Amino acid sequence: MILLFVSLFSFSVNSNAKSITLGWAAWDPANALQELTKEFTAETGIDVNFEFVPWPNFADRMLNELNNKGKTFDLLIGDSQWIGAGAVYGHYVKLNDFFDKEGISMNDFSPATVYAYSTWPKGSENYYALPAMGDALAWAYRKDWFDRPELNSEFKKKHGYDLGVPANWNQLHDMCSFFQGREIDGQKRYGAAINTERGSEGITMGVTAAMYAWGMEYENPNKPYDMEGFFNSPQAVEAVEFYRKLYEDCAPPGHSDAYMVANLDAYKSGQVAFQMNWYAFWPGVSKEDSDGRVSGFFANPKQNVAAATLGGQGISVVKYSDKQDLALEYIKWFARPDVQQKWWDLGGYSCHNDVLNSPSFPTSTVYAQGFLDSMGIVKDFWQEPTFVELMLPMQEAIHDYVVNGKGTAKGALDKIIEEWVEVFEADGKL
Amino acid sequence: MSVKKKFKGLSDKAVAWLFIGPSVFLLLAINIYPLIYAIRMSFTNFYANKIGREPQFVGLKNYIKVLNKEAIWEKMQVTANFMFWTLLLQAVIGLGLALLLNRKFKGNELLTTLIVLPMMLSPAVVGVFWTYLYNPQVGLFNYVINFFHDFGSFDMIGSSVLAPWSIVIVDTWMWTPFTMLICLAGLRSVPNYLYEAAEVDRASKWQQFIYITLPSVLPFLLLALLFRGIENFKMFDMVVELTSGGPGSATELASINLKREAFEKWKTGYSSAFAVILFVTIFGFGNVYVKVMNKIKER
Numbered sequence: 210m211i212l213l214f215v216s217l218f219s220f221s222v223n224s225n226a227k228s229i230t231l232g233w234a235a236w237d238p239a240n241a242l243q244e245l246t247k248e249f250t251a252e253t254g255i256d257v258n259f260e261f262v263p264w265p266n267f268a269d270r271m272l273n274e275l276n277n278k279g280k281t282f283d284l285l286i287g288d289s290q291w292i293g294a295g296a297v298y299g300h301y302v303k304l305n306d307f308f309d310k311e312g313i314s315m316n317d318f319s320p321a322t323v324y325a326y327s328t329w330p331k332g333s334e335n336y337y338a339l340p341a342m343g344d345a346l347a348w349a350y351r352k353d354w355f356d357r358p359e360l361n362s363e364f365k366k367k368h369g370y371d372l373g374v375p376a377n378w379n380q381l382h383d384m385c386s387f388f389q390g391r392e393i394d395g396q397k398r399y400g401a402a403i404n405t406e407r408g409s410e411g412i413t414m415g416v417t418a419a420m421y422a423w424g425m426e427y428e429n430p431n432k433p434y435d436m437e438g439f440f441n442s443p444q445a446v447e448a449v450e451f452y453r454k455l456y457e458d459c460a461p462p463g464h465s466d467a468y469m470v471a472n473l474d475a476y477k478s479g480q481v482a483f484q485m486n487w488y489a490f491w492p493g494v495s496k497e498d499s500d501g502r503v504s505g506f507f508a509n510p511k512q513n514v515a516a517a518t519l520g521g522q523g524i525s526v527v528k529y530s531d532k533q534d535l536a537l538e539y540i541k542w543f544a545r546p547d548v549q550q551k552w553w554d555l556g557g558y559s560c561h562n563d564v565l566n567s568p569s570f571p572t573s574t575v576y577a578q579g580f581l582d583s584m585g586i587v588k589d590f591w592q593e594p595t596f597v598e599l600m601l602p603m604q605e606a607i608h609d610y611v612v613n614g615k616g617t618a619k620g621a622l623d624k625i626i627e628e629w630v631e632v633f634e635a636d637g638k639l
Numbered sequence: 640m641s642v643k644k645k646f647k648g649l650s651d652k653a654v655a656w657l658f659i660g661p662s663v664f665l666l667l668a669i670n671i672y673p674l675i676y677a678i679r680m681s682f683t684n685f686y687a688n689k690i691g692r693e694p695q696f697v698g699l700k701n702y703i704k705v706l707n708k709e710a711i712w713e714k715m716q717v718t719a720n721f722m723f724w725t726l727l728l729q730a731v732i733g734l735g736l737a738l739l740l741n742r743k744f745k746g747n748e749l750l751t752t753l754i755v756l757p758m759m760l761s762p763a764v765v766g767v768f769w770t771y772l773y774n775p776q777v778g779l780f781n782y783v784i785n786f787f788h789d790f791g792s793f794d795m796i797g798s799s800v801l802a803p804w805s806i807v808i809v810d811t812w813m814w815t816p817f818t819m820l821i822c823l824a825g826l827r828s829v830p831n832y833l834y835e836a837a838e839v840d841r842a843s844k845w846q847q848f849i850y851i852t853l854p855s856v857l858p859f860l861l862l863a864l865l866f867r868g869i870e871n872f873k874m875f876d877m878v879v880e881l882t883s884g885g886p887g888s889a890t891e892l893a894s895i896n897l898k899r900e901a902f903e904k905w906k907t908g909y910s911s912a913f914a915v916i917l918f919v920t921i922f923g924f925g926n927v928y929v930k931v932m933n934k935i936k937e938r
Contacts, residue, residue, distance in 0.1 A: 269903070275687045278904070298690045407885035462775035465797025465886055480776075594689075598904040609887025613799040635684075 228256035229283040235261035241555040275300040283530040293596040296329035301337040302526040322560035326523030338523025342559035345583035346518035352505035376505040386458035388482035401483035402460025402475035411468035421516035423448035441622035449618035453611045491576040492556035506576040508583040519587035602628035681911035689904035701912035728811045733818025741826040755816040766880025799889040818863040825859030
């Protein structure tokens with residue numbers, strides 16, 4: 210009995226001294242990371258505990274934790290937009306000295322991901338995260354339906370070109386509306402499961418996929434925070450109007466508050482021909498389609514320009530952690546090229562050049578080339594410390610216009626600018 | 640015996656304080672102190688997430704901003720609509736069910752148990768499963784409505800016209816049993832001899848209802864509506880799970896907006912002012928309502 214008590218006690222001391230906690234969103238890549246991390250524990254003896262929070266609550270939970278200077282997490286894989294707040298409010302440890310000491314070079318990682326996930330201010334060489342999970346918004350489609358000759362000939366007769374990967378958003382609309390309400394194998398099908406979620410960031414991530422492709426800029430490149438005529442430019446207005454048309458003409462009934470999981474469910478259950486989603490979900494979709502017959506994948510279509518909405522995250526050390534040394538050890542291990550290769554193999558999206566530039570990479574999976582294409586054209590939402598304050602009015606105004614059908618696209622964008630000006634003024638930026 | 644010894648020598652007042660002390664302490668710590676703190680914050684430009692930035696006194700600026708913001712009035716209007724329709728429906732249906740269950744018939748107890756089941760569920764769970772019931776493709780709600788009349792496919796939570804009704808329906812479904820139970824308690828307290836006397840005086844059933852039943856049950860009904868009114872004024876979880884305040888802001892109640900301002904945008908000063916305004920509103924309405932209720936009781 211005494212022995213048991215002693216051994217239990219020594220175990221708890223041990224596990225406390227040599228364990229860290231990593232926080233991330235609860236989704237497929239998190240399971241892959243958990244699997245990968247077993248090797249870290251085997252090599253170093255450091256246990257890694259994971260806390261994965263469902264996406265709808267992810268930002269609330271993590272940002273509350275950081276704002277309260279909580280010590281729950283030693284490592285955090287936080288969204289790209291958080292980097293500004295992480296740096297400015299001192300939540301994240303600045304990693305430059307550590308990278309220099311350990312010989313970790315940011316030149317070894319894809320420039321777009323370093324810019325998006327690691328730096329603040331943008332374009333500087335102040336690093337607050339290591340690119341951990343590259344991601345962008347992309348599309349999956351029912352290749353098996355596209356391959357049916359009778360459907361293809363009917364489509365070609367109507368539109369004059371073959372069913373296939375759409376070259377632009379107009380073609381995407383043609384194809385989505387072609388499938389809307391169509392009966393295939395005795396079941397009614399619909400066009401596309403697109404992002405319409407109201408609560409967190411869903412509809413913003415979806416509509417910006419169109420806005421970026423139409424060439425929208427958030428601000429005047431020569432005058433920061435000057436948004437009039439840029440964010441509400443005629444192209445941006447047209448993109449928002451197009452997104453509403455896509456929703457009205459192609460979304461399945463009841464798809465009015467949908468994001469990642471809802472899109473995935475609509476697609477997997479055979480309701481829709483297309484789904485908009487993050488690359489992070491493609492390994493799961495692809496896994497259920499081992500011969501590649503059912504699903505095809507493609508990067509966000511271009512319209513006026515080639516562009517895609519950025520997703521993905523960097524891994525940061527939390528300033529309030531008492532185990533920063535162990536957390537840094539994890540980052541050192543994770544940055545190794547061999548670990549990055551395993552990360553990709555397990556279903557994570559490595560941002561390391563050795564992995565991405567490998568000759569076998571584009572053919573390693575059916576979506577790998579699309580991922581490479583997307584990461585070269587990504588654009589992100591504001592990464593300001595006030596990004597949540599900037600996100601919420603956009604969610605409300607865009608949802609009101611696209612789903613609710615209220616007002617005009619120009620009115621919605623003007624309203625968003627009005628709110629953003631207020632936020633930037635309160636933050637001393639204007 | 641030991642308790643007796645312990646309290647020996649303590650005055651009645653001291654013993655009373657000993658008993659109520661912990662409750663008073665908790666009330667002060669959990670309710671009064673945060674209220675005073677929030678009132679203080681409401682006069683500052685404090686942002687809880689901006690670490691190291693000292694809050695500055697801004698006077699009544701936050702209150703003026705809240706009261707002048709059109710969006711706030713829209714949310715108040717959504718809240719008022721929600722409260723009006725839920726209270727009206729719960730009063731009418733709750734009283735009706737209570738009258739029904741006050742009669743003796745076979746299966747009365749089983750039916751009562753079944754009717755009160757919804758209010759035993761968690762509001763968040765109710766919100767989630769009603770999203771499935773409202774689903775235009777597979778939801779039972781649309782199926783039932785279309786069974787009686789073919790309206791085709793309609794999206795209860797995706798339409799700005801229907802979404803406000805979707806939350807009213809769910810709240811009514813969930814909380815009508817509460818109104819019913821309180822009304823039932825009122826009905827059972829009405830002495831039988833009043834009805835016997837009315838029968839002797841040849842009063843019709845309708846007259847018995849108007850002159851005996853309704854006046855007797857009215858204070859109970861008003862009490863139930865007071866509780867429901869307070870609850871619905873701060874309604875949050877069910878609506879968030881069901882509609883997230885959407886589409887757009889069609890179902891964004893004041894409490895949901897307050898949460899977004901306070902814990903997503905972190906506008907602590909501004910949202911404290913909004914919270915104080917909401918508190919004063921409900922406190923004011925509550926007081927007036929209680930006074931009216933007492934007057935009705937006295938009659």
